[in-house]
Amino acid sequence: xxxxxxxxxxxxxxxxxxxxxxxxxxxxxxxxxxxxxxxxxxxxxxxxxxxxxxxxxxxxxxxxxxxxxxxxxxxxxxxxxxxxxxxxxxxxxxxxxxxxxxxxxxxxxxxxxxxxxxxxxxxxxxxxxxxxxxxxxxxxxxxxxxxxxxxxxxxxxxxxxxxxxxxxxxxxxxxxxxxxxxxxxxxxxxxxxxxxxxxxxxxxxxxxxxxxxxxxxxxxxxxxxxxxxxxxxxxxxxxxxxxxxxxxxxxxxxxxxxxxxxxxxxxxxxxxxxxxxxxxxxxxxxxxxxxxxxxxxxxxxxxxxxxxxxxxxxxxxxxxxxxxxxxxxxxxxxxxxxxxxxxxxxxxxxxxxxxxxxxxxxxxxxxxxxxxxxxxxxxxxxxxxxxxxxxxxxxxxxxxxxxxxxxxxxxxxxxxxxxxxxxxxxxxxxxxxxxxxxxxxxxxxxxxxxxxxxx
Amino acid sequence: xxxxxxxxxxxxxxxxxxxxxxxxxxxxxxxxxxxxxxxxxxxxxxxxxxxxxxxxxxxxxxxxxxxxxxxxxxxxxxxxxxxxxxxxxxxxxxxxxxxxxxxxxxxxxxxxxxxxxxxxxxxxxxxxxxxxxxxxxxxxxxxxxxxxxxxxxxxxxxxxxxxxxxxxxxxxxxxxxxxxxxxxxxxxxxxxxxxxxxxxxxxxxxxxxxxxxxxxxxxxxxxxxxxxxxxxxxxxxxxxxxxxxxxxxxxxxxxxxxxxxxxxxxxxxxxxxxxxxxxxxxxxxxxxxxxxxxxxxxxxxxxxxxxxxxxxxxxxxxxxxxxxxxxxxxxxxxxxxxxxxxxxxxxxxxxxxxxxxxxxxxxxxxxxxxxxxxxxxxxxxxxxxxxxxxxxxxxxxxxxxxxxxxxxxxxxxxxxxxxxxxxxxxxxxxxxxxxxxxxxxxxxxxxxxxxxxxx
Numbered sequence: 001x002x003x004x005x006x007x008x009x010x011x012x013x014x015x016x017x018x019x020x021x022x023x024x025x026x027x028x029x030x031x032x033x034x035x036x037x038x039x040x041x042x043x044x045x046x047x048x049x050x051x052x053x054x055x056x057x058x059x060x061x062x063x064x065x066x067x068x069x070x071x072x073x074x075x076x077x078x079x080x081x082x083x084x085x086x087x088x089x090x091x092x093x094x095x096x097x098x099x100x101x102x103x104x105x106x107x108x109x110x111x112x113x114x115x116x117x118x119x120x121x122x123x124x125x126x127x128x129x130x131x132x133x134x135x136x137x138x139x140x141x142x143x144x145x146x147x148x149x150x151x152x153x154x155x156x157x158x159x160x161x162x163x164x165x166x167x168x169x170x171x172x173x174x175x176x177x178x179x180x181x182x183x184x185x186x187x188x189x190x191x192x193x194x195x196x197x198x199x200x201x202x203x204x205x206x207x208x209x210x211x212x213x214x215x216x217x218x219x220x221x222x223x224x225x226x227x228x229x230x231x232x233x234x235x236x237x238x239x240x241x242x243x244x245x246x247x248x249x250x251x252x253x254x255x256x257x258x259x260x261x262x263x264x265x266x267x268x269x270x271x272x273x274x275x276x277x278x279x280x281x282x283x284x285x286x287x288x289x290x291x292x293x294x295x296x297x298x299x300x301x302x303x304x305x306x307x308x309x310x311x312x313x314x315x316x317x318x319x320x321x322x323x324x325x326x327x328x329x330x331x332x333x334x335x336x337x338x339x340x341x342x343x344x345x346x347x348x349x350x351x352x353x354x355x356x357x358x359x360x361x362x363x364x365x366x367x368x369x370x371x372x373x374x375x376x377x378x379x380x381x382x383x384x385x386x387x388x389x390x391x392x393x394x395x396x397x398x399x400x401x402x403x404x405x406x407x408x409x410x411x412x413x414x415x416x417x418x419x420x421x422x423x424x425x426x427x428x429x430x431x432x433x434x435x436x437x438x439x440x441x442x443x444x445x446x447x448x449x450x451x452x453x454x455x
Numbered sequence: 456x457x458x459x460x461x462x463x464x465x466x467x468x469x470x471x472x473x474x475x476x477x478x479x480x481x482x483x484x485x486x487x488x489x490x491x492x493x494x495x496x497x498x499x500x501x502x503x504x505x506x507x508x509x510x511x512x513x514x515x516x517x518x519x520x521x522x523x524x525x526x527x528x529x530x531x532x533x534x535x536x537x538x539x540x541x542x543x544x545x546x547x548x549x550x551x552x553x554x555x556x557x558x559x560x561x562x563x564x565x566x567x568x569x570x571x572x573x574x575x576x577x578x579x580x581x582x583x584x585x586x587x588x589x590x591x592x593x594x595x596x597x598x599x600x601x602x603x604x605x606x607x608x609x610x611x612x613x614x615x616x617x618x619x620x621x622x623x624x625x626x627x628x629x630x631x632x633x634x635x636x637x638x639x640x641x642x643x644x645x646x647x648x649x650x651x652x653x654x655x656x657x658x659x660x661x662x663x664x665x666x667x668x669x670x671x672x673x674x675x676x677x678x679x680x681x682x683x684x685x686x687x688x689x690x691x692x693x694x695x696x697x698x699x700x701x702x703x704x705x706x707x708x709x710x711x712x713x714x715x716x717x718x719x720x721x722x723x724x725x726x727x728x729x730x731x732x733x734x735x736x737x738x739x740x741x742x743x744x745x746x747x748x749x750x751x752x753x754x755x756x757x758x759x760x761x762x763x764x765x766x767x768x769x770x771x772x773x774x775x776x777x778x779x780x781x782x783x784x785x786x787x788x789x790x791x792x793x794x795x796x797x798x799x800x801x802x803x804x805x806x807x808x809x810x811x812x813x814x815x816x817x818x819x820x821x822x823x824x825x826x827x828x829x830x831x832x833x834x835x836x837x838x839x840x841x842x843x844x845x846x847x848x849x850x851x852x853x854x855x856x857x858x859x860x861x862x863x864x865x866x867x868x869x870x871x872x873x874x875x876x877x878x879x880x881x882x883x884x885x886x887x888x889x890x891x892x893x894x895x896x897x898x899x900x901x902x903x904x905x906x907x908x909x910x
Contacts, residue, residue, distance in 0.1 A: 012679070013686040014805040021809040040688040050806040050815050166653050174648050175632060175707075187635050198621050224467070231468040233495040235630050235707065236895050252630075254809065256711040263718040264800070267725070271796035272603070280811065283821045290822070291594045292795055294786065294830060302837065303786040309778045309841075316800050322777035323764045326893065329781065330748065330756040334619065334727070341726035345719070346734045350469040351505040354476040359507045365706055366738045367745070375749060382757065386764075440780065 005035050013046050020047060033062035033064050041067055045074040052280040068095045073103035078278040078285075081110045089115060096164050100148060101127075102297035105134040132396050143218040144227045145258065146222055146239045147175060151204060152180045155189055160202035162192075163362070175253070180238055180246055181210045186244040188213045214270040215240045218247050225250060226258035227350065229265035262348060269426040270344070270412035272296075289399065296431055304329070310445035314454045320387045321449050328445045330377055332403035332437035339364045339411025344425045345414055362413045368408025370400040391453050406440040460490050468501050475502060476845035479510065496522055500529040507735040508537055510819060525549045528558035533733040533740075536565045544573040555603060556582075560589040584822035597680045598673040599696045601703035604628060607635045610644055616888065617647075617658035630708070635693055635701055636665045643668045643693050643701040670695045673702050680705060681713035682805065700763045721803060722879040725796075727751075751886055759784070759893035766901035769909045775842045776904050779851050783900045786830055787892035794866025795888050799880045800869055816867045823863025827856040846908050854900035861895040862888070 010019045016039070023032050036044065036059075044063055048056050048071070060083050063071055071094065072080050084092065096119065098105045107132070108116040120128055126372070130148075137143035151172055153162050155323075162179070166172065179192040179197070190210035200209050215238040216225040229237045236253040261275070272293030277286075308315070308325070315322055343360070344353040352360060354394040380397035385392070414432050415425035458567075465474045471494070471623075478487050491499065499518055503511050503526070515538050518526055527535050539547065539562075547566070551559045551574065563571040563586070563905065569770040575583055592598035608617050616632070621627065634652070636645040645665035656663050671680040684692045690707040716730070723730040727748030743868055763770070763780070767777075770777055798815070801807040807815060835852035839845070869887050870880035 012683055012805070014808055017805070018809040021519065021811065025810060030592070032602070040686065042686050042688050046686065046804075046806065050811055052811065052818070063886065071473055091782065123781065163653055166650075167655070169654075172632055174649055177630060177632065194653065195621075195627050195631055197631055198618055198652065199624075199627065199881045200622070228467055230692060231495065231497050233497050246741055252707050252711075256621065256707075256715075259711075260718060261714055263715060263722070267718070267722050267796060267800060270722070270725075271793050277797065279797055279806060280814065280818070283818055285824065286818070286822050287825050290826065291829075292789070293793070294789060294826060297785060297789045298782070298833065301782040304785070305778050305782050308781070312774045312778065315777045316771070316774040319771040319855060321769045322770045322774075322780070323760050323767065325777070326757040326763070326784065326897075327760050328891075330752060330759070330889075334749060335745070338726050338728055338748070341728060342732065342734055349500065349501075350467070350472070355474040355480060356476065356505060356507065359735065362583060363507070363741070367741050369567060370738065370742050371745065371749060375753065376726055378753065383884075425890075434785075438785075442781075445529050 002221060004125065005031075005038055008314055011056055013043050016043060017047055017050050029058070029062075032059070037064050044071045045052075048083070049076060049079050053282050056083065056280070065095075066098075069097075069099040069103065069107075072096075072107055072128050073113050076278060076404070077110050077276040078274070078281060080107065081154060082278065084111060089118040089122065093119050097123075097127075099139070101130040101134045102144060102146065102148070104131050105144065106395065109135070109139070137219065138224065140221050141218065142216055142220050142222045142250065143247070146218065146250055147173075147221045147254070148248040150180045150238070150246065150249050151176060152182045152186070155181050155183070155205070155207040155210065157206055158202065159197055159200055159204050159206065159209070162197060162206060163202070173251075176250065177236055177252070179248070181206055181213075182246050186246055187244045188215055188240050191238060207298040213238055213240075216250065217242065222250075223258050223262050226255045229255050230259065230432045264345040266348060266426045266437045269424060270341075270430050272427075272431070293431075299432060300435040300438070303435060304442055307439050307442045308446065311442075311450060316444060318392070318449065318453055319338075320389070321393055321446060323410045324383060324392070324446060325442060326397065327379060328399045328403055329438050329441035331379070331400055332407040333434055334442045335368065335371060335404045336407030336411045336437050337430065337435045339367075339408050340415060340429050343415045344429060345413050347425060349418055357412075359418060361409075364412050365405070369401075371408075372404035375404065376400040392449075395445060395448045396451055399441065399446055402444040403437060403441040410436045458754070459501065460486075460493050468498050470692075471498060472502055472505050482723075484513070484517075487514065489516040492519050494528055496525045499526045503538070504531060504534050504733070505735070508737050511538065511735070514547070520550075520692045521553075524554040524558065524562075527551075528554060531733060532565050532731040533729070533736060534564065537733065539566060539609070542781060544570060544577070548577040552582075555628045556585040556589045557601065559586050559890060560599065562589070564594070592674065595676050596673065597671055597679065597694055597705060598702070599676050600709050601637060601673065601705055602628075602709070603703040605635045605693070605704050606631060607637045607641070608647065610636050610660070610662040610665065612661055612778075614652055614655055614659050614661065614664070617652060617661060621869065627731060627904060628706075630633050630706065632691055632707070633821045635704070636661055636668075637701050641701055642699045643670055643695050646693060668695075670694055671705065672697065676703075676845070678713050678717050681710045694808055700845050714721045717803060721799060721881045725799070725885050727882075727886070748886075754887060755890040755893070758890060760899055762894050762897045763901065766897075766905060769905045773847070773904065773908055775844065775847055775866065776850075776885065776901060779847070780816050780897060782834060783851065783854045783858055784893050784896035786834070786855055787862040787896045788889055790823065790826060790859045791862030791866045791888045792891050794822075794863050795870060796883050798867050798870045799884060802850065802874055802880055807871075812867075812871060816864070820860070823860040824856075826863075827859035831855040832857065847904075850900060851905055853903055855898065857899040858892060858896040862892050865891045 010016055020032055051059060096107055108119055178191045178193050181192055183189050190213050192206055192210045196209050212230060218239050218241055237250050238246055239248045240246055265275040274289060376397040379400050380393040383396050384393040410433055415429045418425040465471055475487055506514060550560055563574055593626050613685050633646045633648050637645055638644050645668050647661055647665045669687060673696055674692050691699055692705050694703045696702055720730040729744060831852040835848040838851045839848040865888055870884045873880040
């Protein structure tokens with residue numbers, strides 16, 4: 001609707017992406033550049049993230065100068081850094097000069113330290129102080145995410161005066177829902193809904209209409225702040241310092257992005273990936289990124305192999321055990337990962353704590369026992385039909401039961417313990433759980449076989 | 456701040472949850488009921504979701520009548536249904552009577568069909584039509600999620616008149632960002648930012664200030680609509696019918712919730728869980744919910760076992776193969792799940808399509824080859840140190856290489872094919888991938904062993 005450069009049936013970002021790929025395939029780079037001028041900042045960052053490095057670098061040249069900074073701030077960190085590698089300090093300074101201090105700080109943070117310092121060097125004093133102020137916050141603090149372009153008013157003025165004031169102000173964000181009411185020392189005393197400003201008598205005073213402030217601290221962890229704001233049914237929150245001085249606000253967008261980020265992190269971390277991993281990164285950096293995880297997994301895999309190695313005697317006598325062995329480990333792994341995922345999500349949402357941990361443990365234990373008995377019988381019957389050996393069926397049935405109970409228990413306990421130790425349960429939970437279910441699975445299956453069959 | 460019933464250090468939802476658990480532990484049910492009257496709707500639904508069924512049912516009685524409907528609509532489906540089981544039709548009718556049609560429809564949808572019909576029966580005609588209208592939409596359509604309480608104005612009036620009109624209106628949602636401009640037939644012709652209403656000359660006409668409408672269709676898939684709105688840098692969108700008639704709006708909240716839901720779904724589905732699974736469900740229903748997934752996994756586990764079973768000859772001769780076998784499957788499984796997770800997220804975000812699929816395939820293939828070579832060498836060396844047998848080391852090295860390449864290829868191909876078939880890649884991707892890496896792993900390892908060692 002808003003742009004006629006795309007064919008009429010190309011509307012969504014996905015369709016636009018396909019269309020741009022098509023044009024590039026036909027070497028129509030100029031037309032792509034023209035199209036880029038009609039795209040929103042989100043569409044641009046989405047498109048850039050959907051191209052491999054070489055093409056991305058070329059496409060970046062088509063991004064209109066005036067929104068380069070905003071697009072950069074919107075990109076995944078890894079993608080952003082790939083675009084900024086080798087770019088001159090002067091150019092980075094130029095791109096970031098109109099960004100708010102938070103976005104500028106985020107971009108500078110990803111750069112090599114000398115380059116970041118050089119860019120800061122080039123700023124005028126006011127700007128430099130502002131950006132350095134943001135960089136002084138911890139990386140996950142509210143101060144890093146907040147927007148400083150708040151609209152502040154005083155409490156003892158009439159609504160009509162506020163309206164006149166707004167009319168004179170240059171620019172106000174279109175998504176502004178509330179105005180900040182501050183005292184002479186810029187301390188937050190309340191907030192005024194834009195809607196309330198419209199709905200009430202123009203002669204009323206701000207102080208009569210405003211609501212008490214529900215603010216968050218600038219040093220608070222941003223994800224916790226987002227959770228807190230959402231729990232309050234609010235869409236935004238003023239940000240204040242320890243002394244109550246207004247320094248910015250978290251907008252509805254910020255709150256949402258923070259919440260979404262946490263959810264995305266879980267998916268990626270559970271697979272041992274960095275949440276900022278670039279889908280279209282060069283092979284080299286991807287290989288590097290995944291090495292640690294594969295290395296850790298190799299250690300646990302050899303641990304499992306070592307367990308099996310202790311039972312060579314029984315394995316060499318009853319080869320059916322080697323055949324059935326993976327079934328025990330696999331069923332435990334699946335059952336455990338279900339419990340693990342539930343627990344990790346529950347912890348992330350703040351639903352698990354206090355006495356319900358015990359309840360959850362008991363519940364999952366019972367599920368483990370019931371599922372264990374059911375699947376032990378099923379597996380035992382199948383094993384019996386296959387190998388026609390009562391001992392083998394008994395051994396595998398018991399091992400399945402033991403392993404599924406162990407899986408349920410560790411699915412709850414592992415993330416709780418990791419959380420207590422200050423670790424991210426999503427990051428190492430899965431690998432620890434698989435180790436437990438592999439080791440317990442092989443140990444119980446081959447151990448029982450040694451006792452019941454070998455002797 | 457807003458309520459003095461909680462101790463001063465109890466601020467976040469998590470802290471409140473712990474405090475309520477404590478009170479319940481001390482049998483202070485009355486005090487909990489008092490506290491409940493100070494909680495927001497989100498805090499109430501969060502608290503209810505964090506208790507097992509028995510206690511939840513009791514706590515529900517403490518939820519103030521006037522927000523029961525809103526809390527119900529906010530709860531996970533499974534939790535909501537657990538609370539409504541056995542509740543009288545008259546009571547459900549009472550609880551839902553003040554909800555908007557969308558929320559009411561969502562609640563009724565989860566009920567047994569007769570009960571839902573009975574509740575609808577009890578509504579007055581206007582309300583009934585409204586709710587049935589919502590229920591007529593597909594379950595994932597925009598019409599199910601939109602809010603109908605939009606504020607509509609005409610284009611040829613002065614801003615001053617709009618302000619007077621707003622002042623007379625009973626109630627306007629505090630998070631209203633835009634007003635809808637419609638013609639005499641209620642067709643959407645534009646939108647007016649509340650901020651623009653404030654900032655412009657009161658004598659200006661709406662038509663001079665308003666922006667062209669960027670709407671979504673009521674029959675569109677809600678998650679796609681949310682993605683589209685976000686791509687446009689918008690926070691909300693008017694909803695229109697095929698003929699352009701305004702029927703409601705998706706608020707910023709709706710857009711966020713829909714986006715978040717999709718992300719949560721991926722985490723849960725990848726573990727074979729329903730995204731609405733109740734963390735504190737009774738054991739019975741949890742066991743039932745997880746059975747299908749365990750059953751499917753059992754089939755694939757036995758498929759892997761069957762593959763192994765074809766190599767009893769070589770296994771009975773070289774027991775070291777049984778010991779090392781799981782290492783091959785495990786390394787393939789981990790490498791594959793990394794590629795799979797990346798691809799699934801990329802697909803969900805609409806970043807993969809067209810020519811970049813081939814690029815992604817090539818990239819992951821190369822990662823598979825490089826990682827395959829590296830880890831093949833590492834594993835071969837370890838195996839050699841352990842068993843001191845060149846043949847075994849050669850076999851396991853080659854098998855690791857083959858399996859990691861197969862893992863990389865299927866990590867990309869499996870979700871792409873599933874998507875093409877109209878299936879959710881997150882739901883069945885993991886189980887198919889594991890099957891591939893197990894089967895390929897065992898087949899290549901034991902097959903190579905048969906060829907190289909047995910002959």
